Amino acid sequence: MNRTMPVLVVAAALALTGCATHSDPPASTNAPSTAFPVTVTPTGGKAVTIAARPAHIVSLSPASTEDLFAIGAGQQVAAVDKLSDYPASAPRGDIDAYKPNVEAIAAKKPDLVIVYSDTNNVVSGLEQLKVPVLLLKAADSLDDAYGQISLLGKATGHTAEADKLVAGMKSQIADVVARTPKKPLSYFHELSADGYTVTSKTFDGQVYGLFGLRNVADTAGGAGDYPQLSAEKVVAADPDLIFLADTTCCQQSAATVAARPGWSTLKAVRNGNVVALDDSVASRWGPRVVDLVKAVAVAVQKVS
Template structure:
């Protein structure tokens, strides 16, 4: 048999047996880079908790062989082998896992190590969604890379529908000025480009530090006092009694009005599908702030 007829014959057999032909898949990641796999990924390493959550939501959870610290949702993620943290990756362990795809955090502190992995020829999808549409697109793109398109598309559709419902409910609410605290010492917040600010805007919240150039800037107590926000929002679990330092300033609108709002950081600060749970909670709590205003 001539050698040039072998491949067509094999393809004919594959089709006749009903076996799926493996084809290359290509997507664009959040760093606007093209990521191509010769076939859907079957050994995935996730280097951020939000990426782990999105992979599971996209139907690719069964293919994750390594995760980083704090990848604790869904519960199945806790049973997956750890490959380090967002600060320090265990490169040797990652290589031993022989991943055919790594989903990495584009702005993580381990960016240099991520670059080393890239030099080894391992395909890397950089994940850093900055708004709600990007999360839906990420679900679709990660599902595409894992060959779980139907699951990813369904998850993206459900996410978009719920997001729109929240928009329709809260988009005309009166504005509430907000200081969003992510850490106390040093005092840190998030600027207007961060996904959390998208959640604030959806709820009718106005981030008092939205115009700062850094994504997660350090600010001073004096700057917060000068801006005098109507509400202060902080992640629960950040520190014990995170609002205690602010109670030293009873003249602050947020303190005087009792508008010191605790929010689940695992929901709000992770750029995954559960951010809508955090956003819905935030919207309800900002509505409570509005309800305290004197009627005119």
């Protein structure tokens, strides 16, 4: 799966604050709900043994940072990368997840490091220093997202809290989807104003699929799961809904979309169905995916 371009496109979006509609993560608890040592195996990865309950976690993944605080492991987090901006209490520093430096990470004296990419061979570099590393790649589905939360619960001593969080997310999402009438609508999800988007095979695409929406990128002839569509292809597809995941990073809005040559004629523009999403919520696979589901539901219900 080609993830190079979307990673570059959403880099700025990851640096944004989270959606204000989501409740604050729970306070950390001191009583572990997992016995140590414990061995966990990330999807598609190798088993990692954690000898004792980690107390100095370094997270180089904004989504995992949100997971950790949501399951009550916030007090165990010693440092996060500079793009991990949610929750506000996360100990954000100058670590660059896109150009990770083993020495800089090791200086934080971590007993567990979480990354979503093995850039600069950071995994092997930390393993040589005997630091446990969890490589949690970008989720491809809701089940992947749930699985990462559960794994982090086990790895940090918060199994019960993680299970409760996952159950709550599943319940909320199922309730929202059940209460939203299915409509034969098409949509375009914009990652950037130069046409990068997602297909139905991606994490975001599967969220839209919960509502039975049809993704115009699936048949527009682009390459990969994060294709770049020309403006002409989007105009020709004439989607019922346009979702903007580049509002804060790139200042895109219903007004800027309408001002693009030929776009003012689109159904989504004419009918006021250009939806501004919170960039970070739309690009992360953590607990705030519930907010994304709710935003899509509101947009679908609005279309007559």
